[in-house]
Amino acid sequence: MSASPEVNRQQAALVRGTLEYVAPVPGAPKPDPIFIGDTINRSFGGLVAVDVSHLEVQRGSITALIGPNGAGKTTFFNVVTGFDPPNSGTWSFEGRPLAGKPAYRVARDGMVRTFQLTKVLSKLTVLENMRLGAQGQRGEGLFTALVPGLWRRQEQENTDRAIAMLEKFNLIHVKDEFAGALSGGQRKLLEMARAMMANPTMLMLDEPMAGVNPALTQSLLEHIKELREEGITIFFVEHDMDMVRDISDWVIVMAQGTVIAEGPPAHVMRDPVVIDAYLGAHHDAALTETGESLTKKADA
Amino acid sequence: MDWLSIFQNSFTQMVGVAAVVYCLAALGVNIQFGYAGLLNFGQAGFAAIGAYAVAVLVVTVGWPLWLAIICGVIGSILFGLILGVPTLRLRADYLAIVTIAAAEIIRQVARSVTLNDYLGGSDGISGKYAADWYALNPFEGIDFFVLRFSKNDLWVVLNGWALVAIIALLTWLLMRSPWGRVLKSIREDEDAVRSLGKNVYLYKMQALVLGGVIGSLAGVIFAMAAQSVQPDNYATTLTFYVYVIVILGGAARVFGPIIGSMIFWFLLVFISELLNNAVRAGYISSDILSTDQIGQVRFMLVGIGLMLLMIFRPQGIFGDKKELALDER
Incomplete structure (x- = not known):
């Protein structure tokens, strides 16, 4: 946007x-x-x-x-x-x-x-659930996944965005819990x-x-x-x-x-x-x- | 009771050829079943493709070993695609049925009389597949306390565990990446993953093929170690033992298949050695148990052990009990 x-x-x-x-x-x-x-x-x-x-x-x-x-x-x-x-x-x-x-x-x-x-996704943490939602992730390719250097920065950006979103939705205190425990x-x-x-x-x-x-x-x-x-x-x-x-x-x-x-x-x-x-x-x-x-x- | 020989055989088999082969096959199933939730019951078929590619192409056709291995890998990729295209869009149980049938088809074709000249029928193919590769071995055999390997077995085992280490490292790298996250999410709920813009079908195909390629490498090692292939080594029992190993070690854990395979083979050999010695030494009357029944009895005992494990530690050795509890909600 x-x-x-x-x-x-x-x-x-x-x-x-x-x-x-x-x-x-x-x-x-x-x-x-x-x-x-x-x-x-x-x-x-x-x-x-x-x-x-x-x-x-x-x-x-x-x-x-x-x-x-x-x-x-x-x-x-x-x-x-x-x-x-x-x-x-x-x-x-x-x-x-x-x-x-x-x-x-x-x-x-x-x-x-x-x-x-x-x-x-019960067996993923709340934060991992959030990260999954991000689009256009470079690390989601089978071969690029093997080279963390290619996606680490993007992952950090997505994590920051996820944390901001979790704060907004009042879920920040459970971010490391399994989603299935919510x-x-x-x-x-x-x-x-x-x-x-x-x-x-x-x-x-x-x-x-x-x-x-x-x-x-x-x-x-x-x-x-x-x-x-x-x-x-x-x-x-x-x-x-x-x-x-x-x-x-x-x-x-x-x-x-x-x-x-x-x-x-x-x-x-x-x-x-x-x-x-x-x-x-x-x-x-x-x-x-x-x-x-x-x-x-x-x-x- | 010859305790030294009991432990020597048990510990040698714990890290022996069979443990390596089953560990490799289990590493593949762990990606498919453990991480992606795909019920591939045809791992024996993937292994058979790897083994027969080596046997046929080296012995019958006369190609070099490395080229035969590459062909085996390509063969397993094609096998994975053939299985995946019609079934991965359907529910998980369909994949289980199709893969178990496909693996049996491969075994029956391999032992068919019609193809006897090419695939050796039920006797399989023996020959010097890997003479050059064995010639590279700088080591002598080993006989140290509880470990005893012949020169050739030592070479197979060293290379095999090195391959296991590489694949475990790759698995670890993949599963901590966003790719692995998508895979684990598919195991939890496909539709949720679809609704977030991920091509679920593609990921499932990648997981099936990747696990299958690793399974074919198990077959390659098996064929090179035995210097022969027999079709009945690739029956469904192989697949089921592999699942036992994955569950024993803890599904969706990088070290699960490795430790699982070691424990499985240690227990199997240890129990049969123990019973054998006990019967021979007269501790167990031969009226109750004769030595030629031990082969069956050991599986019963291992089975009981697994049942106890499932009751008291259902998540496997490395699993997380907290994760498992989530299923019951």
């Missing part, structure tokens, strides 16, 4: 501001989309998990993807990040087509994701911090708050807002409606694989279509996490 944080901040605010003028309808075009998906379809046998005709994500925004259990949110994430091959569809990121690219190339292009069930909430933080090590343009968080205690939730929210201020686009799946209301600039609602509504959080939560599909009579209460994968299996 060449621009100064201040410039980024102003730009991000500006770009977010323009969302006010976007019509709150499913598939609405955005003024400056960083991600555009078209006719993305993924079926498992007879079950259509994802069938999205058009979806755009605004650059510099925090966009939430919500929907009832089994709506296809995680499958949609898996498809666009290259972890799950779709039956059909095209999508592009910053103008570059991504369909058919393997997951590691998607990440290199700047679209970095985390997972619903955290994937920390609590669930700390793992969520570590996964997010590690994804940040990869210098993403768009960070895709799959249920960042699942299993995190309320005290930590608050600091996690602050981190996510801070990332937006740095000019990073955040696209996240979440069940916690308080969180969605609190931090998102734009909300996309999926149900049964399709986008049924989108708009600013306040607007979406009043939308009768959404209330019917998802919120039901209890839309004022915070929804609790209820094992989505189980439901999905039952559906299949």
Whole structure:
């Protein structure tokens, strides 16, 4: 990132501001989309998990993807990040087509994701987990690895960056522990911090708050807002409606694989279509996490 | 009881030819299984490729030894690629099935009657593969206290352990580098590594081929030491002993395979020597155990020893108990 944080901040605010003028309808075009998906379809046998005709994500925004259990949110994430091959569809990121690219190339292009069930590398220390996230490491080649002189300086730079990031995410005191020894909430933080090590343009968080205690939730929210201020686009799946209301600039609602509504959080939560599909009579209460994968299996 | 001879044989075999060969094969498996989490059950096949390359190319074709060794290494690289291309994208168990089958295919082809003229069938190939190399040996044999090696064995063992030292050093260098970090991360969770922009498939292929090349060097040393190859030396038992050695020493530890191999061969020889002497000296009645049953009984006893190790020290000799405990969370 060449621009100064201040410039980024102003730009991000500006770009977010323009969302006010976007019509709150499913598939609405955005003024400056960083991600555009078209006719993305993924079926498992007879079950259509994802069938999205058009979806755009605004650059510099925090966009939430919500929907009832089994709506296809995680499958949609898996498809666009290259972890799950779709039956059909095209999508592009910053103008570059991504369909058919393997997951590691998607990440290199700047679209970095985390997972619903955290994937920390248990037998590596927290610091090693962080170092792994850094991109373009010279020491990651089989032959260059044998000559420490080629990569030692870069490794030091990555370590410095990792330590700064760990401090930000409140994990510095556990940096030498095995990642497997961390609590669930700390793992969520570590996964997010590690994804940040990869210098993403768009960070895709799959249920960042699942299993995190309320005290930590608050600091996690602050981190996510801070990332937006740095000019990073955040696209996240979440069940916690308080969180969605609190931090998102734009909300996309999926149900049964399709986008049924989108708009600013306040607007979406009043939308009768959404209330019917998802919120039901209890839309004022915070929804609790209820094992989505189980439901999905039952559906299949 | 001839205690001197018992200890002499045990300690000699602890650092003997078999220990070197199995140690090399185990160093390869340690990279694949210990660091990268790849279940390669075909290490015997890699070793067979190295051994047969030397035997066939030197004896039958008449090439110089060094060229034959290079061909063996290239052969093992190709074997690794053939195994890896279809299986490394799949789950780990598929690799285990494919590698064990592929190693058996190699052994069955080597002992087939049709190729008798080229590969020697079940008798294998004997001959002077390495006469020039043995001629370089400046040392005489050794007979010092508990170590006793013939001139040729000493040369094999010295060169073999030197090779082990070089490979252990390379492993150590690799595993403390960012490359090794990616490998260990793949063992923990492939998808996490993919999500961070690393080409997991490439790393797994590199690990499989690298471990296989080291396995083929085990075969090369085996063939040069014995001056013969027999296909049944490269059966699945070799692979399983190698896994025992890796787990015994502690997987994903540079010195694990080295110490593991030494302990394995010491125990095996020590138990059989001890039983042999005890039976002959009448301490164990020949009604209970006859000398020709000892070969089987020693494996039972080693097996019991391994079970005890797994119960009381599941991480192996060098392993870290703290690391192992993480699996249970």
